[in-house]
Amino acid sequence: MNNTIETILNHRSIRKFKNEALTPEQIEIIVSAAQHASTSSYVMAYTIIGITDEVIKEKLTSISGHEHVRNSGHLFVFCADLNRIYQLASEEEQEKMKESIESTEQFLVTTIDTALAAQNAVIAAESIGLGICYIGGIRNNVKSVNDLLELPDYVIPLFGLAVGYPDHRPEHKPRLPFDEIYHENKYDMKKQASLIQQFDRELEKYYLSRGQNTRKDTWSDQMIRKYTTPIRMDVTKFIQDKKLNKR
Structure with a gap:
C-alpha cells in the first residue's frame, strides 16, 4: 500500500x-x-x-x-x-x-x-x-x-x-461493507438487507466502545431519522433564484 x-x-x-x-x-x-x-x-x-x-x-x-x-x-x-x-x-x-x-x-x-x-x-x-x-x-x-x-x-x-x-x-468510523457499495453489472438489492444488518451491528459496537460521545445507535436508525425529518428545504428555491437547476 x-x-x-x-x-x-x-x-x-x-x-x-x-x-x-x-x-x-x-x-x-x-x-x-x-x-x-x-x-x-x-x-x-x-x-x-x-x-x-x-x-x-x-x-x-x-x-x-x-x-x-x-x-x-x-x-x-x-x-x-x-x-x-x-x-x-x-x-x-x-x-x-x-x-x-x-x-x-x-x-x-x-x-x-x-x-x-x-x-x-x-x-x-x-x-x-x-x-x-x-x-x-x-x-x-x-x-x-x-x-x-x-x-x-x-x-x-x-x-x-x-x-x-x-x-x-x-476513532476511525466504520464504512458500509464493500459488497454493499460495489455491485457488478446491475444494482443488486438481494444482498442489501443482510449486509446492512451486519453493518448496523458493527456500528453499534463502535458507538458503545468509543472514547467520547458513546451511545446506542445504528446506521439504519440514523438514516431513518435523517430522511423522515426534512431540513434545509429552502435550498431548492434559493438555487433556482440563483438561476441554476431551473430547466
Missing part, C-alpha cells in the same frame, strides 16, 4: 484544531491540488473562497453551529460557479447560453466539479499532516451565506472546509 492510499484510508473528520494558522504556502498547495482535480469538459466550474475576516468567520460559525469553523487553521468555502463562464460572453451570447447554464445537467456539472476539487484539497491537506472537516452546515441559512460572501447569479455556496493542525485523534 502506498502513501496516497494510506492517507485516504486513514481519513477522519477533525473537529478540534490547534491554535495555529495555515501558512500562505500551505493554502497555495491545497488550492493548487484542488485545481488539478478532474473537471467536466475543462469547465473548472467552481470558486474557492478563503475566509480570513473574523466578522465573516463569526457569522459562518453561528450559521453552521460548529465552533471549528472559527477555531481552525483556515476556512475555505467551496462554491459551484457558472458565473465565470457566463461573463465570458456578449449579451447576445449570454441569451443563447441561458438554456444550457440553467439546466439540471449543468447544475450537476458544477456541483460534481466542486466536489472533486474539494476532495483533492482534502487529500493534499491530510498528506501534509493537517486535518479537515467538511461544513455542510453553511447551508443551514444558505441565503445569508450567499449575501455575506456577495455571490453573484450562477454561484452558490455548497460547503465549507475547515483545515488545520489536529488537536485530537478520533
